[in-house]
Every structure is written in structure tokens, then in C-alpha cells.
Amino acid sequence: MNGLRLMTMVAGAALSTGFVSAAALAQQNELSQSECQAVWPSIQGAATAHPRNRAALEVLLSCSETLGKPASALAAAKVLLRMGDRTAAVHAAYATALDDQGAFRQALAHSRKALKLAPASPEALEASGRALQAFGHYDDAIANYRQVLDQDPHRAETMARLAEAYRQTHQFEDALRWSARALKIQPKLVHARITRGLSLEQFGRHAEAADEFATALLRDPDSILLHHDLSDACTLAHRYDDAIQVCQEGLRLAPHDDEFHKCLAVNYVAVGNKSGALEELETLRQLGSSYTSRASEAIANRWGAHQLALKS
Numbered sequence: 001m002n003g004l005r006l007m008t009m010v011a012g013a014a015l016s017t018g019f020v021s022a023a024a025l026a027q028q029n030e031l032s033q034s035e036c037q038a039v040w041p042s043i044q045g046a047a048t049a050h051p052r053n054r055a056a057l058e059v060l061l062s063c064s065e066t067l068g069k070p071a072s073a074l075a076a077a078k079v080l081l082r083m084g085d086r087t088a089a090v091h092a093a094y095a096t097a098l099d100d101q102g103a104f105r106q107a108l109a110h111s112r113k114a115l116k117l118a119p120a121s122p123e124a125l126e127a128s129g130r131a132l133q134a135f136g137h138y139d140d141a142i143a144n145y146r147q148v149l150d151q152d153p154h155r156a157e158t159m160a161r162l163a164e165a166y167r168q169t170h171q172f173e174d175a176l177r178w179s180a181r182a183l184k185i186q187p188k189l190v191h192a193r194i195t196r197g198l199s200l201e202q203f204g205r206h207a208e209a210a211d212e213f214a215t216a217l218l219r220d221p222d223s224i225l226l227h228h229d230l231s232d233a234c235t236l237a238h239r240y241d242d243a244i245q246v247c248q249e250g251l252r253l254a255p256h257d258d259e260f261h262k263c264l265a266v267n268y269v270a271v272g273n274k275s276g277a278l279e280e281l282e283t284l285r286q287l288g289s290s291y292t293s294r295a296s297e298a299i300a301n302r303w304g305a306h307q308l309a310l311k312s
Contacts, residue, residue, distance in 0.1 A: 034064035047076065054085060061093055070100035095127035102248035104134040115179065122148045126158055133161065138169045156185040163281035167199050175199040190216045197229060206237035224254050231263045239271040258284060262291035269298040 036043075040063060047060040057076045064073035077094035078229070091114035098107035108131035114124035129144030145162040148155060159182035167175035171208055179196040182189055197212035205281035217226045227250035247263040254260065265280035277299050283288035284292040 004022050033066055036066045037062070040067065044072075052079065052083065054080065054083060057083075061090070065093060065096065070097045073097040074101060086113075086115040086120050088124055091117065092121055092123035095131065099127060099130040099134070104131045107131040120147075120151070122151050124154075126155075126161075129165075130161065130275070133165055133168075138165045141165045142169070152184060156182045156189060156192075159185070160189050163192060163199075164195045167195050170202075172199045172202045186283070188219055190219045193219075194226070196230065197233065201233065201236070206233050207239070209310065210237050210242070211231040212241065222253060224250065224257065227253065228259055231260070235263065235267060235270075236302065238270075240267045243267045244271070255288065257285050258289035258291050262289070262295055265291075265295035266298050269302050272302075274299075274303055274307070278303075281308075 016217035033276050041057050043063055047056045050056050055073065057080050061073055061076040062082065064076060073093060074097035077090055077097055079095060080090045087121060091110045095107045095110035095114060098104070098110065107127060111124050111128035113130055114121055115128060125144045125148045129141040129148070132138075132144065133141035142162060145158050145165065148158045148212035149162070152158075154294075160284055163175045163178035163182060164171070166178060175195055176199050179192045181213045183196070184193040186192075191217035193212045197209040197216070200206075200209040200212065209232060211227055214235055216289070217223065220226055227246055231243045231246040231250065234240070235244060242269045244264060247260045247267070250257060250260040250263075261280050261283050265277050265284065268274075268280060277295070281292065281295045281299060284295055299307055
């Protein structure tokens with residue numbers, strides 16, 4: 001069916017009394033992200049106007065998952081469950097939404113219900129894997145993700161989660177292999193880039209790790225953790241000027257972050273900026289930071305311990 005015609009029919013059905021038609025169209029012709037985006041206002045409006053209409057909620061749930069809207073997915077799945085729609089698909093969708101909200105214990109419970117109803121369901125297996133991973137049951141999570149990929153070998157999100165589970169179990173070569181596969185399919189997956197960067201660091205490949213973190217930061221420029229990861233990788237790769245720039249950007253986001261001040265102190269030492277290093281040391285002292293000793297040691301090793309007394 002032509003994509004535009006399908007979107008028009010789904011939106012029209014959602015806004016009329018033909019919710020069953022809308023649900024059938026959405027399920028039989030799985031809507032892409034762009035298609036869901038196009039009909040989202042109509043679907044959301046229909047579900048709001050008829051909050052207990054099963055078909056409208058099913059369409060809303062399907063597109064909420066496709067568009068990455070966990071709050072909408074959670075709300076739709078919760079209502080469907082209260083209405084008695086306790087299918088494997090709804091339990092799995094609810095578990096996934098709970099995972100996204102950090103409610104891992106509830107997510108695990110609902111994913112188990114989904115697996116009991118449909119033991120081979122990829123959605124249920126993935127939701128269960130995510131919850132298991134959150135609780136540190138990495139081997140079980142890996143087993144779940146592998147089962148999902150046996151059924152659908154092109155799920156980039158699953159590959160990225162599998163890569164991270166391998167990294168968490170110190171299987172870094174597997175982490176690199178699966179993160180590379182995920183990124184080949186979806187180059188914009190931030191968490192796959194992070195997993196790859198952290199894994200590369202385990203092999204001393206700090207320059208490559210820095211490149212991965214820098215690419216991820218383009219997609220998530222306000223991430224404090226990514227600024228930390230990138231600055232550390234640049235420092236270890238002896239890219240001191242780059243590390244200084246990243247730490248300065250980080251401080252614009254978090255002015256009192258002592259790790260960024262430590263980063264500046266250490267890298268100022270590396271490039272020979274004594275006044276900058278001493279200024280950052282003073283800031284660390286004022287913050288009462290545990291990184292003060294690290295900065296002091298770096299300054300003393302380069303310019304002598306007597307320099308520390310000048311700022312005491």
C-alpha cells in the first residue's frame with residue numbers, strides 16, 4: 001500500500017468511529033517512524049477523545065513505541081491492561097515502557113508474563129533482557145538478546161544492548177564486534193558509540209575511543225557523562241588541547257563539577273600552563289574535592305612542591 005495513502009487512512013480512521021480499521025491498518029502495515037510522526041497528532045487526539053477505545057489505544061501504543069515516547073506508551077499500555085487486554089504484546093510493550101522509566105522490577109514482572117504467554121516473542125525477550133541487565137544479570141540478558149537476534153538479525157537497538165552486556169562482562173572483543181554491527185545499521189545510536197568507546201579504551205586505543213565519544217556528543221551535546229568520557233580519552237591519547245576544550249565546555253554545563261576542574265588542572269600541567277593549573281588547584285581546594293591531591297601531585301612533579309605553597 002502506498003505510504004501516503006496508508007497514513008491518510010489511519011488518520012481518518014482514528015478520527016472517525018472506525019477505530020478497529022485504524023488498529024488493523026497499523027498492525028497489518030507496521031507504520032514506519034515517518035508515518036507515525038505524520039499521523040501522530042490525529043492518533044493522539046483520537047485516543048484522548050475516546051480514552052477507553054481499545055483500537056485507538058493500540059494504535060497509540062504502537063506509534064508511541066515506534067517514535068520513542070515511553071510516557072505515552074506507558075499510559076496506553078496501562079489502560080489496556082486495566083481493560084483486560086492482557087496479551088503478550090501489551091505486557092511486553094508495558095515492560096519496555098517501564099524499562100524506559102527505570103522501573104526495572106515491574107518491567108521484569110511484566111516481561112515474564114509476556115514470555116509465559118509467548119515464549120519466543122522478540123519484544124518480550126528484549127524487555128526481559130533490559131530488566132535483567134539493569135539488575136546485573138548480564139549472562140541472562142545476553143541469552144535473551146541472542147534469541148531476539150536469531151529471529152531478527154537486523155535489530156540495531158538489540159545489538160547495541162548486547163554489545164553493552166558483553167562490555168559489562170569484560171568481553172570487550174564481542175562488545176566491539178556487536179557495537180560495530182549496530183552502528184553499521186544505525187550510525188546515530190549514541191549508546192552503541194559509548195559502548196564502543198569504552199571498549200576501545202580497554203585495548204589502549206584512546207584516540208579511537210575519543211573519536212567515538214566525540215561523534216556521540218554531536219548527538220547528545222548536553223551529556224555531562226559524555227564530556228567526561230571524551231575528556232578522559234583525549235587526555236590518555238595526549239590530545240591535551242582537545243581535552244582542555246572539552247572540559248571547558250563541560251564546565252559551561254556544570255560549573256561546579258570537580259572532575260572537569262581536575263581535568264583542566266592535569267591538562268594545563270601537560271601543556272605547561274602553570275597559572276591555569278594553579279588556578280584550577282585553588283578551585284578544587286575551595287570545592288573540597290578529592291581530586292585536589294591528584295592536581296597537587298601533577299603540579300609538584302612538573303614545577304616542584306614549593307609551587308603548592310604559593311596557593312595555600
